[in-house]
Amino acid sequence: GRVFRLEDYRPSDYLIPRTDLSFVLSPDSTIVTARLLIRRREGVAPGTPLNLDGDGLTLRLVEVDGKLLEETEFSAPPESFVLHRPPAKDEFVLTIVTEISPSTNTALMGLYRSNGVYCTQCEAEGFRRITYFLDRPDILSVYTVRIEASRAEAPLLLSNGNPGATGELPDGRHFAVWHDPFPKPSYLFALVAGDLGAIHDEFVTMSGRAVALAIYVEHGKERLATYAMDALKRSMKWDEEVFGREYDLDVFNIVAVSDFNMGAMENKGLNIFNDKYVLADENTATDADFANIEAIIAHEYFHNWTGNRITCRDWFQLCLKEGLTVYRDHEFSADERSRPVKRIAEVRTLRAHQFPEDQGPLAHPVRPRRYREINNFYTATVYEKGSEVVRMIRTILGREAFRRGMDLYFDRHDGEAATIEDFLKCFEEASGRDLSQFTLWYHQAGTPNISATSAYDAAAKEFTLEIEQSLPPTPSESRKRLMHIPLQFGLVGPDGQDLSYAAVEGTAVEDGVIHVRKRRHSIRFSGVEERPIVSLNRGFSAPITLSLEQKTEHRVFLARHDSDPFSRWQSFNTILTEATIAGSKRILGGGEAEFEPVIAEVAGAIVENENLERAFRALALTPPGEADIAREIGSNIDPDAIFAARDALVRRIAEANRDQFLAAYHRLEDNGLFSPEAASAGRRALRNVLLDYLATTQDGPDIASAHFGSATNMTDRAAALAVLVHRHCERAEAQDALHAFEVTHGDDPLVMDKWFAIQAAAPGPNTVDAVQRLAAHPRFSIANPNRLRSLFGTFFSGNQSGFHRADGAGYRLFAETVLEVEKRNPQVAARLATGLRSWRSLEPKRQELAREALVSIASTKGLSADLSDIIDRTLA
Ligand code: DPP
Ligand code: ZN
Numbered sequence: 001g002r003v004f005r006l007e008d009y010r011p012s013d014y015l016i017p018r019t020d021l022s023f024v025l026s027p028d029s030t031i032v033t034a035r036l037l038i039r040r041r042e043g044v045a046p047g048t049p050l051n052l053d054g055d056g057l058t059l060r061l062v063e064v065d066g067k068l069l070e071e072t073e074f075s076a077p078p079e080s081f082v083l084h085r086p087p088a089k090d091e092f093v094l095t096i097v098t099e100i101s102p103s104t105n106t107a108l109m110g111l112y113r114s115n116g117v118y119c120t121q122c123e124a125e126g127f128r129r130i131t132y133f134l135d136r137p138d139i140l141s142v143y144t145v146r147i148e149a150s151r152a153e154a155p156l157l158l159s160n161g162n163p164g165a166t167g168e169l170p171d172g173r174h175f176a177v178w179h180d181p182f183p184k185p186s187y188l189f190a191l192v193a194g195d196l197g198a199i200h201d202e203f204v205t206m207s208g209r210a211v212a213l214a215i216y217v218e219h220g221k222e223r224l225a226t227y228a229m230d231a232l233k234r235s236m237k238w239d240e241e242v243f244g245r246e247y248d249l250d251v252f253n254i255v256a257v258s259d260f261n262m263g264a265m266e267n268k269g270l271n272i273f274n275d276k277y278v279l280a281d282e283n284t285a286t287d288a289d290f291a292n293i294e295a296i297i298a299h300e301y302f303h304n305w306t307g308n309r310i311t312c313r314d315w316f317q318l319c320l321k322e323g324l325t326v327y328r329d330h331e332f333s334a335d336e337r338s339r340p341v342k343r344i345a346e347v348r349t350l351r352a353h354q355f356p357e358d359q360g361p362l363a364h365p366v367r368p369r370r371y372r373e374i375n376n377f378y379t380a381t382v383y384e385k386g387s388e389v390v391r392m393i394r395t396i397l398g399r400e401a402f403r404r405g406m407d408l409y410f411d412r413h414d415g416e417a418a419t420i421e422d423f424l425k426c427f428e429e430a431s432g433r434d435l436s437q438f439t440l441w442y443h444q445a446g447t448p449n450i451s452a453t454s455a456y457d458a459a460a461k462e463f464t465l466e467i468e469q470s471l472p473p474t475p476s477e478s479r480k481r482l483m484h485i486p487l488q489f490g491l492v493g494p495d496g497q498d499l500s501y502a503a504v505e506g507t508a509v510e511d512g513v514i515h516v517r518k519r520r521h522s523i524r525f526s527g528v529e530e531r532p533i534v535s536l537n538r539g540f541s542a543p544i545t546l547s548l549e550q551k552t553e554h555r556v557f558l559a560r561h562d563s564d565p566f567s568r569w570q571s572f573n574t575i576l577t578e579a580t581i582a583g584s585k586r587i588l589g590g591g592e593a594e595f596e597p598v599i600a601e602v603a604g605a606i607v608e609n610e611n612l613e614r615a616f617r618a619l620a621l622t623p624p625g626e627a628d629i630a631r632e633i634g635s636n637i638d639p640d641a642i643f644a645a646r647d648a649l650v651r652r653i654a655e656a657n658r659d660q661f662l663a664a665y666h667r668l669e670d671n672g673l674f675s676p677e678a679a680s681a682g683r684r685a686l687r688n689v690l691l692d693y694l695a696t697t698q699d700g701p702d703i704a705s706a707h708f709g710s711a712t713n714m715t716d717r718a719a720a721l722a723v724l725v726h727r728h729c730e731r732a733e734a735q736d737a738l739h740a741f742e743v744t745h746g747d748d749p750l751v752m753d754k755w756f757a758i759q760a761a762a763p764g765p766n767t768v769d770a771v772q773r774l775a776a777h778p779r780f781s782i783a784n785p786n787r788l789r790s791l792f793g794t795f796f797s798g799n800q801s802g803f804h805r806a807d808g809a810g811y812r813l814f815a816e817t818v819l820e821v822e823k824r825n826p827q828v829a830a831r832l833a834t835g836l837r838s839w840r841s842l843e844p845k846r847q848e849l850a851r852e853a854l855v856s857i858a859s860t861k862g863l864s865a866d867l868s869d870i871i872d873r874t875l876a
Contacts, residue, residue, distance in 0.1 A: 323386020502527025615682030796835025808849030
């Protein structure tokens with residue numbers, strides 16, 4: 001396949017300042033008329049051929065300035081349209097009529113049908129499946145769109161911008177016109193037509209303009225959109241207050257569709273959402289769903305400024321909008337909920353998704369330099385690490401200079417397609433700081449490691465910290481340059497308060513932050529009255545791995561007393577991780593896992609500590625997942641040993657604290673009144689973590705099945721089902737609960753996704769067969785991305801012991817499924833295929849079986865660019 005390189009970027013010869021589109025909608029044959037005002041760029045020779053992008057289009061007609069073209073004047077091979085000799089004048093009008101078939105578009109890119117609703121997805125390169133165009137983000141155009149359809153089939157006709165004329169047409173047809181005054185790239189184009197219900201609201205902006213808000217959903221589901229609407233209004237307010245950003249159109253529309261490749265899409269004025277991230281009530285959605293809805297509604301709304309008003313020059317700059325917008329939605333959730341809890345959740349996500357990417361064959365810089373298929377770069381690195389990089393800029397600059405830099409960016413680049421260099425320059429100018437070394441965070445792949453040792457000289461009252469950075473090699477980047485790593489830190493004294501110091505030698509320390517810039521730093525703090533315990537990378541100020549030799553008793557001390565809540569959580573999490581790793585080694589050596597009693601003691605103390613938020617306690621008590629442990633071990637992974645060690649640790653903690661956990665569990669009982677807010681969700685989270693521990697003790701199945709039976713919301717019901725299926729799947733209680741759940745929720749596909757996912761996540765050797773059986777279930781559909789992600793996505797990427805079954809049956813199912821899905825939807829198939837990206841860290845036998853499965857995909861003829869890109873890089 002063709003490789004696209006950053007250094008090959010060059011501006012196009014032509015611009016398209018105006019785009020008039022007309023759609024005559026019909027499921028199998030939609031006629032698209034594009035009237036494009038084409039302008040030759042200054043300095044380009046008159047008559048230079050015009051090359052437009054296309055994909056799978058049937059061309060019906062071409063005119064230049066109203067004159068029909070002869071077939072010799074252009075060519076239209078499948079992937080482009082070439083006008084051999086455009087008029088020599090500066091501007092002309094090119095009219096192109098194409099025919100497309102939404103009903104047979106199973107790739108869900110371009111214009112397609114979801115449950116009878118016409119909808120579009122154009123990012124990254126879907127617009128070229130609608131008409132021929134300069135389908136690249138630096139071509140900004142003002143769009144006017146006319147949509148015509150049968151009124152019975154599509155009473156609702158939506159596109160970007162503000163509504164214009166509407167009217168009736170013969171034969172029960174009607175039309176609507178939309179005009180978007182803001183020039184935008186083609187990837188932000190959207191159209192929706194269908195028969196949908198809606199809820200309406202209004203937002204008055206900071207300058208007093210009224211914006212009409214609407215969320216469109218399937219008829220009968222209107223009520224389920226109220227939480228999303230509330231989140232939208234809070235997002236709009238927050239962006240005004242925190243970033244000074246006001247909304248700019250008369251309307252803001254959101255449409256929920258059930259077949260969607262991504263989570264949601266920020267099309268100007270017309271966001272299109274995966275229904276999973278809109279629809280919620282207490283009986284169908286979990287607290288995690290509510291939190292995701294809030295975050296994603298905010299994310300897409302925030303794109304209006306970071307993405308739409310200022311867009312990307314080219315797709316290599318994807319993190320310019322995504323990393324920054326994730327940073328903004330993180331800040332929003334932190335303000336709306338609990339900042340420390342949110343931070344811990346972010347770090348868990350980063351480690352679960354971005355670290356394995358950065359440490360495996362698919363590693364790439366936050367700003368990649370080359371790609372074969374851009375769809376494969378909507379990654380945790382671009383999004384989550386991209387957000388961490390913005391967060392580090394704020395840490396280095398401080399809140400005020402950071403805000404000045406953002407203001408400058410909005411001011412200077414509004415209406416433009418910008419680059420990372422443009423973005424960074426704003427912060428350098430606003431702060432007077434040199435960010436040139438920091439810029440490497442965008443250019444170098446891989447997770448940096450910081451190792452640290454410390455010493456205290458009691459007589460001299462001196463504390464020294466020796467810090468060393470290293471960056472492991474990643475594919476095609478064997479030599480790395482030294483990074484600028486901002487480490488927040490504290491020297492914790494015996495009473496838990498940070499100790500002060502009289503002076504510090506070296507220039508590396510500033511306002512509680514160590515700026516690591518060299519390979520090695522030796523930092524000497526003088527005037528330190530007592531022996532401190534160092535707390536490093538507080539708040540996870542840098543996305544690194546930390547190798548810090550620390551005694552368990554010191555970690556226990558930090559877990560109890562560190563003033564930084566993140567570091568408290570981290571200290572206990574590290575204790576649990578190290579204990580599990582040691583346990584798995586003993587198991588592999590033929591012994592049994594053993595655990596120091598202090599671990600269970602600390603767990604008991606955390607449950608009882610009413611000074612800590614419940615959501616925080618829930619996170620602290622959640623043991624690291626099997627994948628987290630595998631990542632820490634790094635190589636020669638045996639998932640069964642890890643599973644056994646983790647299970648033993650949970651049992652040990654539960655056994656030691658049984659009475660206390662049970663009492664706390666009962667104290668946390670539901671009062672039957674539901675609120676999706678953080679405090680209520682925290683209570684449920686803590687109670688459900690305790691349930692998972694209690695399920696391993698005597699009466700475990702009874703407690704879990706009572707929990708299931710008495711649950712008054714989906715959070716509790718799903719948590720109990722998971723505990724039963726994962727811990728007691730051989731018991732009747734588990735099978736009864738699965739059956740009851742199916743009977744109650746069988747007609748609700750989004751709720752059934754939980755039912756599929758819980759079963760696909762069940763540990764142990766029987767799950768391969770269960771997943772295969774479930775794929776034949778009448779509620780499963782290979783055509784729907786949400787179903788695929790629930791069943792196969794969960795199994796391939798979220799079930800260590802089940803998927804990595806020693807005989808390779810999981811890998812064979814993987815190859816079969818990925819190839820089957822690819823026939824319909826290459827983008828989703830490629831995403832599923834990342835499930836084996838860490839195959840080289842497995843023990844040799846599993847490695848060989850995984851390789852065979854990957855090779856069997858690679859050797860299949862006619863693979864899509866999406867899938868072959870992932871498989872080739874995974875095997876490289
Ligand atoms: N819609 C996706 C997102 O917002 C891609 N832009 O992240
Ligand atoms: Zn985004």
